Amino acid sequence: MVLHLTSLALSHFRSHKVARLALDGRPVAIFGPNGAGKTNILEAVSLFSPGRGLRRSSAEDMARRPEALGWKLSGVLQSLSQVHEVDTWSDAGAARQVKIDGKAAAQTALGRIARVLWLIPSMDRLWIEGAEGRRRFLDRMTLSFIPDHAQVSLEYDKAMRERNRLLKDMVRDPHWYAALELRLAETGSAIHANRLQALSDLAAAQSGAQTAFPAADLTLQPGEMGMPDTVEDLRAALADGRMRDLAAGRTLIGPHRADLYGAYAAKGVPAKDCSTGEQKALLVSLILANARALAQDFGAPPLLLLDEVAAHLDADRRAALYDEICALGAQAWMTGTETALFDSLGDRAQYVEVTDTDGLSTARPL
Numbered sequence: 001m002v003l004h005l006t007s008l009a010l011s012h013f014r015s016h017k018v019a020r021l022a023l024d025g026r027p028v029a030i031f032g033p034n035g036a037g038k039t040n041i042l043e044a045v046s047l048f049s050p051g052r053g054l055r056r057s058s059a060e061d062m063a064r065r066p067e068a069l070g071w072k073l074s075g076v077l078q079s080l081s082q083v084h085e086v087d088t089w090s091d092a093g094a095a096r097q098v099k100i101d102g103k104a105a106a107q108t109a110l111g112r113i114a115r116v117l118w119l120i121p122s123m124d125r126l127w128i129e130g131a132e133g134r135r136r137f138l139d140r141m142t143l144s145f146i147p148d149h150a151q152v153s154l155e156y157d158k159a160m161r162e163r164n165r166l167l168k169d170m171v172r173d174p175h176w177y178a179a180l181e182l183r184l185a186e187t188g189s190a191i192h193a194n195r196l197q198a199l200s201d202l203a204a205a206q207s208g209a210q211t212a213f214p215a216a217d218l219t220l221q222p223g224e225m226g227m228p229d230t231v232e233d234l235r236a237a238l239a240d241g242r243m244r245d246l247a248a249g250r251t252l253i254g255p256h257r258a259d260l261y262g263a264y265a266a267k268g269v270p271a272k273d274c275s276t277g278e279q280k281a282l283l284v285s286l287i288l289a290n291a292r293a294l295a296q297d298f299g300a301p302p303l304l305l306l307d308e309v310a311a312h313l314d315a316d317r318r319a320a321l322y323d324e325i326c327a328l329g330a331q332a333w334m335t336g337t338e339t340a341l342f343d344s345l346g347d348r349a350q351y352v353e354v355t356d357t358d359g360l361s362t363a364r365p366l
Contacts, residue, residue, distance in 0.1 A: 001080045003114065003300035004331035005045070012064040013071040014040035015361040021352065022365070025078070027325055027332040029342040030363075032354035037361030038335040041354070042118065042305045044073050045333055047088055047096070049116035050107040050143070050150045054305060060093030065359075068092065079113045080299050086110070111147030115294050115302035119287050119309055127262060127271040127279050134260035138220070141290050142198040145297055149194045156187035160251055167242075168249050177242060184254060185235035191255040192227055195220055202286065205293035206265075212320035213285035214278065215265040223257030280312050288324055301330035309334060310341040319344040 010019040015037040046054040072089035262271035
């Protein structure tokens with residue numbers, strides 16, 4: 001079974017006015033100078049999954065300037081034994097829309113027909129910056145295993161915003177809180193359980209894997225107030241903590257307070273204390289483990305988006321990465337400034353050159 005795009009078209013998306021690529025399932029090596037528009041193609045592919053894509057930008061920001069007419073992406077997706085025509089677009093800054101096989105669909109429906117993972121340069125500081133980025137990283141991995149994780153997360157965030165509004169307004173009547181806290185407890189417990197399941201799947205995928213990249217030990221840390229074991233326990237903890245939360249003006253217990261702790265397994269060293277190269281290798285290892293687990297769970301490896309990943313690896317590690325991608329059978333979309341970075345791929349990949357002229361990108365398959 002396979003998962004790959006067989007065609008991709010961009011219209012007025014970022015720096016690309018028009019771009020069309022015909023694809024055969026092999027990895028895609030995209031090369032060209034900095035600023036030419038390579039990452040914009042990866043961002044387009046990332047929008048074949050739920051959410052705001054690898055840059056987390058608004059729909060308005062994705063439109064090509066100066067026209068700002070809106071944008072559209074179209075692709076034919078081979079997903080296991082089925083073929084789907086997928087369109088997603090935004091008209092003049094409006095919320096993005098999705099059609100699958102000609103029928104309007106929610107973004108969450110994309111998570112049921114495709115799995116997309118990415119590693120981009122801004123994630124290189126994952127282990128040394130704030131917990132929010134690590135939670136987002138974990139939730140992207142969790143979403144790849146459990147597509148409904150996106151919807152339950154949206155419901156949790158909505159309920160928390162409403163409760164926080166009551167707290168900021170110093171509302172003390174318990175009747176205003178009861179229904180919100182039950183919804184928070186139900187969705188929060190589901191988020192926590194989903195994350196733990198994803199970490200279990202990742203640990204299994206790393207165990208015994210033949211890889212050139214170091215394994216990472218991952219632990220979900222629940223935050224200062226902990227994370228109750230059951231829905232009822234979390235509901236009770238929210239109710240008991242109202243006075244504390246009123247003083248803070250926000251909700252201080254729940255999965256939004258969790259953090260992801262990572263360590264270099266073989267050395268027992270926290271990821272935050274590892275060298276820059278080791279931190280990068282751990283991230284690559286986790287993305288590959290996620291892909292291996294999905295090959296078993298979903299039935300096919302995901303689409304992999306690896307932005308400038310080759311530039312941060314030595315020649316041996318680059319070759320090992322390409323070998324693992326090809327062994328998985330994954331359609332990996334990779335960017336680099338020169339073709340030499342992809343020499344060890346040879347004819348196992350398709351090549352696309354991206355150039356820029358006065359702010360207009362051109363993507364030319366070779």
